[in-house]
Amino acid sequence: MNDGSDVVLGRLMALHPKVIDLVLDRVHHLLDALDHPERRIPPVIHIAGTNGKGSTQAMIRAGLDSGGETVHAYTSPHLARFHERIRVAGDLIAEDDLAKLLAECEALNGGAPITFFEITTCAAFLAFARAPADWTLLEVGLGGRLDATNVIDPVLTIITPVSMDHEAFLGNTLAAIAGEKAGIIKRGVPCIVGPQDEAALEVIEARAARLGAPLQVFGQHWHVTEEAGRLIFQDENGLMDLPLPRLIGAHQVQNAGMAIAALRALDRAAGAEAAMTGATWPARMQRLKSGPLVEAARSAELWLDGGHNPAAGIALAEALGRLPPRPLHLICGMLNTKDATGYMRPLADATQHLHAISIPDEVNTLSAAETCAAATRAGIAASEADSVATAITGITAQTPNARVLICGSLYLAGHILRENA
The missing domain is CATH 3.90.190.20 (Mur ligase, C-terminal domain)
Structure with a gap:
């Protein structure tokens, strides 16, 4: 990270005494001051879950890229450098541009309390609103219902497998955690649901029913398996015989299934093979x-x-x-x-x-x-x-x-x- 970004990021860390504080008031206040960039970004695919969010996003991005479409992407945490969290029209955000966006958000926030993740999420929205693209892939930071990313109107939501994690913030039962993750489901907006324990699935299905959100659930509406060194995906639209994912592990077959189901929902199934062969995601085997x-x-x-x-x-x-x-x-x-x-x-x-x-x-x-x-x-x-x-x-x-x-x-x-x- 360049010195300018380091200095701004350091100041932003001090704007709130807690690293995590799950409410949306501060985000709404800053987005209002920024003239609501979250309302001007390209169509959003919003992804929550405990495991597999990043890999699933990477595969969807590879599939959309293969069709010549441009994709904004937001993920967390970063690994080596902060700017890895933000891709603008496919490319990592330039560090100088990031420093300017962060400083702009800092100035308009006016020293008010705001968490580091909240203000950097607003900076990402600002970057996405100012650059043309066809899609926005948005990964939840923690939970879903009160996550700083949950201020958008998506065209598709995805809930990857839910398991026990971050109990101090999300609850100490699988049902409670699933309820937080399911908070990204929006009225009438389709939702892809990955493999889930029964307790988590019941909560997800109940929220979707209340909001009239059509579900595409693993094991009910779509299936994915590995057979003879190939990936077989099947849903009501038929069977797809594809290469195994480039990413290693049987869990990546499940992540691939969610990515393919998402591409189907977006009418972009032609990118499914590229989603398997073109995705990279560091620090996953x-x-x-x-x-x-x-x-x-x-x-x-x-x-x-x-x-x-x-x-x-x-x-x-x-x-x-x-x-x-x-x-x-x-x-x-x-x-x-x-x-x-x-x-x-x-x-x-x-x-x-x-x-x-x-x-x-x-x-x-x-x-x-x-x-x-x-x-x-x-x-x-x-x-x-x-x-x-x-x-x-x-x-x-x-x-x-x-x-x-x-x-x-x-x-x-x-x-x-x-x-x-």
């Missing part, structure tokens, strides 16, 4: 190919994944099980807001050893000792390491052909990607 850590790993494989909740642990274990056998070592750092043991438990059978670290420069990191203790509770042999580099050196000295997975947090993933890609 990403093989690292260059950088100092790769050099240190030598003949070992080095992978990176940012998943951080129990459902992500299940998906990760399945994806790892599909790779050719190698001794698996995890280098894991997690936030203290996550269910670390629940995340690690699905990985226990496949993992030879977990090397616990603290996430560098992250105030809410679990200590290496705490992560180590969580691994022990999950049934994984674990030890503490001073850093990722130290862990890799130790692993490869003992097991030169290891598969090393750096995992547990998008914040850790971002730290890695700043120097290794």
Whole structure:
């Protein structure tokens, strides 16, 4: 990030004592001062859910791009650089442009309390309103009902699988969390629903019924499976036989199904194959190919994944099980807001050893000792390491052909990607 953006972003962090404060009043106030850019952006596809939002968005974007259409996209959190959150007509926003938009929002906000995510979301709306495009892909930051993005009138909504996460803000039952996610459903607007537990689906269906929102639900209105190395999607419009997604893991087949269902709903099914073959999404079972850590790993494989909740642990274990056998070592750092043991438990059978670290420069990191203790509770042999580099050196000295997975947090993933890609 350039110095101008860094300075503005630093000031914005101080505008509210809480990082997360789920109400919409502050956003509405600033958008009013900005003359409502959210009303002037291209047609919006709004995506909520616990897991798979980013991957699903990436596949939809690849599908729309393939037809020559331009797409604005908003996602969070970023990995290496803040401007990754905002794509304007397909391209990452220029850092100078971002700095100017943030300063404009800051000035019109007039020093009033507003969270960092709220003001940066308003800056994204301003960018999207000022540049022509055919579509806007908008990913919810947290929850849905009171998320800063939930101030738009979408043409399509998507709810990816809902699971337990962010309980302190969204509720401590699956039904409560699903209710927050379902808050993006709008009256009469079609909604694509990914695979859901029954408790979550009941809540989603009830809200959709109240609002007359047509649903396209996995397992009822559309189906997706992997068969003989191909992806098979079927709905009332027929069957599609496609390549498997470029993104790795059976959970990406489900994400692909949601993306294809969305493209069908938008009458853009011609982009389905490109959605499978053209999508990229960093830190989702990403093989690292260059950088100092790769050099240190030598003949070992080095992978990176940012998943951080129990459902992500299940998906990760399945994806790892599909790779050719190698001794698996995890280098894991997690936030203290996550269910670390629940995340690690699905990985226990496949993992030879977990090397616990603290996430560098992250105030809410679990200590290496705490992560180590969580691994022990999950049934994984674990030890503490001073850093990722130290862990890799130790692993490869003992097991030169290891598969090393750096995992547990998008914040850790971002730290890695700043120097290794």
